[in-house]
Amino acid sequence: MKNLSRLLLAFVLVLGYNYADAQDKNNPWQITIGANAVDAYPSGDGGLFSETIFDEFVNVTDHYNILPSLSTISVSKYLGDGFSFGAAGSLNKIDKWGDISRNPDTTNEVDDLSYYGIDGTIKYNFLQGTTIDPYLGVGGGYTWIDEIGAGTLNGTAGLNIWFSENIGFTLQTSYKHAFEDYLQTHFQHSAGISIKFGGTDTDGDGIYDKDDACPDVAGLEAFQGCPDTDGDGIQDSKDDCPNEAGLAELNGCPDTDGDGIADKDDKCPTVAGLKALGGCPDADGDGVTDGEDKCPNEAGPAANNGCPWPDTDGDGVLDKDDKCPDVKGTVANNGCPEVTEEVQKTLNEYAKTILFDLGKSTIKSQSEEVLKDIIGILNEYPTAKFTVEGHTDSTGSEKLNQGLSEKRALSVKEYLVDNGIDEFRLSALGYGESKPIDTNKTRAGRANNRRVEINLAK
Incomplete structure (x- = not known):
């Protein structure tokens, strides 16, 4: 049994070392400082209390050994997916160690015995990111009472109550099963203040990298840490004109002439025009922009620079279709006179x-x-x-x-x-x-x- 205790202690120390450098980007560390109570009921001797370990669970007066000072400290590191690993150290003074076997109504009082414990625990948090944050854990450790120590297998249940993102109150109880006969199985309860820290904010915008969609560029909380350089309410990654304040319906680009066409796509950005003509106006509606229309107030085809086709000889056939534009002819003969x-x-x-x-x-x-x-x-x-x-x-x-x-x-x-x-x-x-x-x-x-x-x- 002694060898098993030593192996358990070595396992705890190695596990703690391996996870010491594990990283997470959002407050991965938690430290808890508080007080602990050791409860030696049941005594763990397989006798009177072996079947009734929770009968006296809250009998504080008769069974709890409480050191009225800061007597426990734990540090844990978030691993991911709700799991974390922590190590804790505690000390106490023992003057009550369960009940007397012969007389279960009488507390077994002992001389002030020193109590030291080092424990490692893997925990699983059920409700991450909530105010009420319960968890369960399993682990092991080593406990000394008056310099006589033994390894323990621990089952843990606890509850974090977070007052803010970083500060909370933690209640925890652990059932410690001893591997050696000379150390009795017991409960250890603790309560303390918890602080989470270690979050990374590379760009310094107040949003942790884990929650920051743009961790290398300072941005706004409204955009998950991404910037809005021109302040138009559209984050730069979705803004087609990130350096010019614009309209949401134009993906953040301005529209100076108000014709519904972004300036960057508008060939005539200062004069309202038509989308089909690249944002340029067409006063006569002939499909030729005013800037290219030699007759801007008279409809005409693009092939004639926006001017209407002439009919020089007045025969009803436009010059462009008239094979005899200077001689009056007939429509049937393509504008040329017919031989009678x-x-x-x-x-x-x-x-x-x-x-x-x-x-x-x-x-x-x-x-x-x-x-x-x-x-x-x-x-x-x-x-x-x-x-x-x-x-x-x-x-x-x-x-x-x-x-x-x-x-x-x-x-x-x-x-x-x-x-x-x-x-x-x-x-x-x-x-x-x-x-x-x-x-x-x-x-x-x-x-x-x-x-x-x-x-x-x-």
Whole structure:
């Protein structure tokens, strides 16, 4: 049994050493200073009181040995999850040691015996962070009575009553079961003032690191220790503009012009505008900001810098869609004038008078005036495409007539192109003698069949 006592003492000392450096960030240490009472009822001898250990539990007068001074001190360290480890030392004077076995109504009085105890306890607190804080514990220690000592196994129950975050009152009772026959099992009760300390506050803002969401930066209690640099009521970590006081609905950013767009996102921060336009105004509502709108008071498309499209020739087709913006035309013809049957007829009346050298494709000089008239008509219809057609009478071979008609049509086309008509608007075809408009049996009929026509391309 003596060896078991020594092993228990060694276990307590080693456990205390191992946890001496354990850390927690919020008041991990607790020291309690107070007085203790030793109660040797039951006597622990397995006799009269072995089955009734709580019968005399509060018989203070007959059984409690109380030293009227500070007689106990304990220090504990919070380990986490409600558990803590503590070590305690106590002293007392014993003049009552249970009841006399022969006479259970008579207190067993003894000479003043010295009492010393060293105990280690692992405790579990049920209601952390509350005013009423009960706990249970288990541990062991070593107790000396008049220099005779023995190891004990202890069961502990206690209650902390906290007056503030750091100061409280502690009541505790421990049942000490002795491992040696010469030390009787007994209760030890204690009461004292407890102080919690050791909390870390790295940034000095009055909020312990354990509860501080920003432990390295001084902040406000309202934000769990996080700062609000601009004082707008929004902590910096959630503030998109932490150095400028702003509005909660804009995540802490200011809105100088009050248009609901934060200044940092507002392209026109001093003038109220539209979100769709980056916070800039659009007086005429055409989708072009006033700063980029060359006609800010007249709606127009962005493609025309905010100005309405003009219709220069007044034909109802805007210049942007008008293929002939300077010539009045029709909507159906994309703003260009349409070639009417009358115009087509006039054009061919002129074309029929174009004269060629006999049997050749060269144009006679006296035809230049009529060609100028034809060019004038073609210029009035700048998008219209035409086919220059050559025709002959039936005099000569068909092959010869076909070739001659093609050459004469091409000769007229080249003349028109050389005088300003877009080549892509013209094509040349020869029909030879295949499309007569009169009889080839008379001189007048053959003259009519030898002709050039300029027809609108279909």
